[in-house]
Amino acid sequence: MVRKLFVLGLDSMPPKVLYEGMDNNSFSYIKTLVEESARYLMRSCYPPITVPAWMVMFTGKTPGELGIYGFRHRKPGDFNYYIVNSKYIKQETLWSIASKKGLKVGVYGVPPTYPPKPLNGFMVTDFTTPNREKPYTFPPWLKRELERTVGPTIFDITYRSENKDKVASDLFHMLENHQRQVLYLATQKQWEVFLYVEIAVDRAHHAFWKYFDKEHPRYTEHPHYSNVIPRLYRKIDQWFEELHKKLPKDAVIVIVSDHGIKAMKGAFAINQWLIDNDYLKLKVNKDQLKPGTELKENLIDWEHTIAWAWGGYYSRVFINLKGREKKGVVELKYYEDTINQLRKDIEKIRGENGEKWKNEVYRPSELYPEVRGDPPDLMVYLDDLWWRAAGTIGWSSNYLPENDRGPDDAVHDWIGVFSIYDPEGTISSGDKGMIDITHIKDTLSEIVFS
């Protein structure tokens, strides 16, 4: 008889909240488990972003091996991009392996699992699901059952909004929706392994972190907004206590995140910097553009452009390589020199007041044992992730106090959490140090399959 394993995935949960008391005891029940758990600091992947991080965790493969470097990718020579979904995941996942071994598996909200794939058990897809009209469950008829029983599924909210009251209301509405569904599935269906990722945690962090983290450079005490994150934690805690009491007493409980979170200091206009440093040339005067202008293909003077970039939690830089890009100008023989020079220049980028930044610039082949799919030429992490990269142009400064995509309080951090509560004590409790995200699948496999 296999012991049940329930994995509670809290997207972007950092150690300082779950392990170090920043939750102000909102996780009162969960912390009693965590205190008796094997506690790891979880080192996320490059890049520490929801897609690909959860799939890295549940396949044990690096982003390079998966060929997933974020949500969007571009085919060589094509300026436009495509968005990845579950069809791009070719490797075995924990649930596909468990299914083949005859175990019943429940998967809820793991990004990106849309469109759903068959498994021995049931699946409800994640926030990347286009809309509720799509088939978002496996088996397909589970969708109707869920909607009849607990109401229509809410996949996500819009959190980059100044209307914080609505954001908070939507957030709790979504969380409650997920919790009702997971409680129903976990108590009414057969399973040995249940993986549940709650995206509401990440959304709450992004929308309300400056009202919560007293060390945030723009920390603001607010009578309502400062309570949103603690309230969300409490709702998770109370719900989980209710669920846990309905599970078999010997069930193993894992609490894990895909990355951490920390205050966003600002966004750095990477394409403007490339323009300033003669790597990128526009056909128009950049000073005449409206702030926040998208870098479009027809804006670029390709004959005089060496590189351009995408923004996001990290920046992806592409070389205008001859023979690869439509109007490539960098000769292959100069590719290495160009990469090396650009890398040195990016590493030297400093803060607005000349303060030193900890910038990391990598070629994908330096990070991964295998580089599949459509990788960028360079992957750029600014000031240890404290600064996001803005791909838009037309700004009066390269240093933007806010994100170019709308209000956001937080950026991702490298370190998340991974704790294993084994009520039978076969896994010893205590602080276990660091574990790489690629090793979690094997650790969970040992629990499930041994």
Added chain:
Amino acid sequence: MADQRKIKYTTVSIPISLYERIRKLIEGTGFTSVSQFVVYVLREVISEMEEEKIRSDSISEEEKKAIIERLKRLGYI
């Protein structure tokens, strides 16, 4: 004429243990055979899946744009 109206059948394999479970399950339910039950269940499931498929076949350009806008608003791209 009679031959033209004749319904054609084929054989689908299921594990014997599953066959036996179904056989016991349908006792007293009105289903007269395992085959009748299996055909009934499959018709139910297939009609639902076909409806889903019509709604979901390929992602339209509008849906693609909506996904990209959503990911932008979420700050991922």
